[in-house]
Amino acid sequence: MRLSTRNQLAGKITEVKIGSVMATVKVRLDGGEQIVTASITKEAVEELGLAVGLAATVLVKSTEVMLGIE
Numbered sequence: 001m002r003l004s005t006r007n008q009l010a011g012k013i014t015e016v017k018i019g020s021v022m023a024t025v026k027v028r029l030d031g032g033e034q035i036v037t038a039s040i041t042k043e044a045v046e047e048l049g050l051a052v053g054l055a056a057t058v059l060v061k062s063t064e065v066m067l068g069i070e
Contacts, residue, residue, distance in 0.1 A: 007060035009036065013052055018042050027056050 014035065015026040023045045025038045036058045050056070 003059065005059045005061050007062075009058040009060070011036070011056060011058060013050060013054045013056050016045060016050055016052060018045060025050055025056075027058050029058070 011027040011029040014028045017024045023042050
């Protein structure tokens with residue numbers, strides 16, 4: 001599948017928490033300790049068969065980007 005989304009980050013699923021309707025999925029990005037958390041529907045988790053240890057690609061499509069400094 002080809003996608004127009006430019007921000008594609010490869011990683012592995014480290015945690016899946018399923019609620020009654022929604023779920024959170026944590027993905028540790030390849031090459032580091034950074035973790036991205038996605039909030040998706042419970043149905044999507046089930047349909048995709050998401051589970052800890054699976055490789056996943058995080059797709060980021062946003063109209064707003066924020067930066068922070070210390």
